[in-house]
Amino acid sequence: MFLAAISVLSFLPIAIASCAHGIEWMHPFSTDIAHGTFSYETTTGPLNWHNLSANNFLCGNGTNISKPHPARHNVRNRAARIALARCPPCAKRRVREPGDERGGHHGGDLMGWQRCLESQTARSPLLLLFHFHAPSEHRVNLAHYEAEMHFVFTAADGAAKITVLVFLIQIGPGSSYPFLENIFSYLPSIPKAGQATQVSRVDMRGFVAHANQMSYYQYTGSLTTPPCSEGVSWYVATTPIPMYVRTYRNLKNTIGSNNRHTQNALGEMNILQVAAENL
């Protein structure tokens, strides 16, 4: 079920099939893609995913899927009150790969980061893909950010061990984040849905160094896309990363809107089941 989910995810937004070396881009989710599986429209959208396939049962009925989950309080000032737990920054445990010193081969940093994450979770060391949602799926103090980046890690044996790192993205008047600017410089190469482009390399060092210094809220929830499988370990960076407005516009023009509705708190009844009362 988890592998099926990831297969679907790879068609969703921007996906990277192979991260360490040659990177393949797939066009973000678009209305032009056949909606055989799911979409972000109405009857094929998040409110009705559970009716599209029996495999999506948990999208409407899971009682612990709770993601996307809003931090109900100001997470900086009231950390003790939020449902998500902080995990310590992992910079000191970062492991560099040999390729790291040779430059050009940036899989080293990526693996170092993965291993760092592994040292936290010991369950999902392999970066499978990363992709974007806009607006954000996680909400802080009930507000959506403009976008959100998901790094999806899985285990080498393909077992049902998924870890997702989340970076909220906030636009600002003069904000730049080289990693995002680099990634999105390739958007013009994939103007149509279903297209892909090869990217020779993506320099992740600056981003990885930053990520290693950040703190994260941690909780166990579900995939935010069908089949909404549970047991996914989520790490949400406590600090958003910035994006240029122009870059954001390009992203929005391509990705449209692809965020799921806000779920109930962890452990509470699925919001769709709550809504179904008296209907």
Place this chain on the structure above:
Amino acid sequence: MFLAAISVLSFLPIAIASCAHGIEWMHPFSTDIAHGTFSYETTTGPLNWHNLSANNFLCGNGTNISKPHPARHNVRNRAARIALARCPPCAKRRVREPGDERGGHHGGDLMGWQRCLESQTARSPLLLLFHFHAPSEHRVNLAHYEAEMHFVFTAADGAAKITVLVFLIQIGPGSSYPFLENIFSYLPSIPKAGQATQVSRVDMRGFVAHANQMSYYQYTGSLTTPPCSEGVSWYVATTPIPMYVRTYRNLKNTIGSNNRHTQNALGEMNILQVAAENL
């Protein structure tokens, strides 16, 4: 029921109680406001409004509430395919009030605009309030804009005749729209929920002139907030208006997120009833 809806709306986002002369600002919707009525959270949010009060029946059961409704196609290139109908720009019918020439008294323009609208709809000449949603509630080509401004008009006799003019708001790297910049310059005066401030005057002439030159999609739908009353006449400007990023940030910091989920197409089953199947 319509008047009750407007009473609630006035507590929602930025509301103007008296538009022509002294303008009163109310703080946008915030988590600090008591949620006696409704919110944009989970169990008190849009997916469950129908369970908060018997008056909100239509929020979950209306079969023609259809708003917010996405234009399913590129509205410029495929106008014939969308559900919303264009109404002609009304610049030539604009009527100026005597006060217009004296300067300072900008009710003239406002009334001119109202009368122009009245000449289109002949049912809702009085501007009751205007307020904002972020992200947008209407979607174009399935994507949300960053925000959306609603001008709510009603009839002088208080009858159930509501017309809402919608202006989608799009942030851009160097975009400015003086009317919005002017309005939001008062945000620092109302830092806390429930506070209000008096604004001596708001120059709407530039905005009104622009609005009079725009074209609109027109459809009949419902209020986007409880009690989700139907029979509301919607006019959605076909061109978004721009907003500075910094202004947008200030708006988001205050307003948070307050958009309803996307509804089914006009006349189709309420998306919540569709979702309730198999739950």
